[in-house]
Amino acid sequence: METVLVVEPDLAISENVARSLTGMGLSADIETTGRRAIGKLVGNGYRMAVLDLGLPDLDGLSIVASIRGLGVAIPMIVIDAAGSVERCIRALRSGADEYLTLPLDWEEFAARATAIIRREARRDLSSDASVSTVLHGNGIMLDRVLRSVSVEGNVVRLRPTEFRLLEFMMLNPGRVVTRAEIHEVVWHRRFDPGTNIIDVHVGQLRSKIGNSPASKIIRTVRGAGYLFCSESPALTAAVGH
Structure with missing residues (x-):
């Protein structure tokens, strides 16, 4: 079973995210701090990351930028309590793949996460002999x-x-x-x-x-x-x- 890293300090939210991912056939590792999350995201082979921008130790946008700067291409969904168009653009420019605001609509979250997984699966298949790499x-x-x-x-x-x-x-x-x-x-x-x-x-x-x-x-x-x-x-x- 493929695993998603959920970086979320709120236990209730992280458990709901994990439950939603389980319904998609994915497992979830939960982390509550940004520093430990960066260490886990580098080289651990996660299928995707779900990252709350409001972490206790590091700014979530700086984490996204750091991960991308290290060349880690893992798909990332960021969630934000202080949602705005400006913050959405900043998150996407930093390297996030999706931006969702709290409280989460769980149907929308599942749809976004499924679309990312499907897209990555198509990319994996695109390296066969029929498509130039x-x-x-x-x-x-x-x-x-x-x-x-x-x-x-x-x-x-x-x-x-x-x-x-x-x-x-x-x-x-x-x-x-x-x-x-x-x-x-x-x-x-x-x-x-x-x-x-x-x-x-x-x-x-x-x-x-x-x-x-x-x-x-x-x-x-x-x-x-x-x-x-x-x-x-x-x-x-x-x-x-």
Whole structure:
């Protein structure tokens, strides 16, 4: 049975989270402090982490950022008592995969967690012979197994969501991927939550790619979505920067 690390100081909440995970066929390890959680998340092979941002010893957002900085790509759901759009954006920028507010809606929690597990399972299957594990395009090399990206031979560190966004675009070169498709594939949402989260992540992705020619291959198609150009084609009138 696959295991999820639940980082939650409130016993009642952690027990309810564990109960929900058990109903999904997963087991749960419960931790109450951030310092011990970081140690457990590095190299312990958890399928997913559920992290309360309100921990007694460390700021939850700093934990997310630290884990991502160490190169740990474990999916992370963060929960927050002081929910707001600003805090949601900060959490997602730090590297969280999902942001939920307390009190939790347990049906929504189960749906989000199931979507993450399903997405990761599809990614595991994508490394078979029918799908290339290394994607190339206009100076970018993306290794889907090692979860690494390089531009013109230089390693670029991407957060998990940025990696999924670039991966999705590189799997569809020369085709406009719509905002609805991006919400569905990258965030597993069948609706637009009404934020600029896609624009923020595309902007961060472009910034990390840098000023090389590869930085110009993610094109904005006005009113439609984004286009990954694998060979620096000429722009059409409909394509922006």
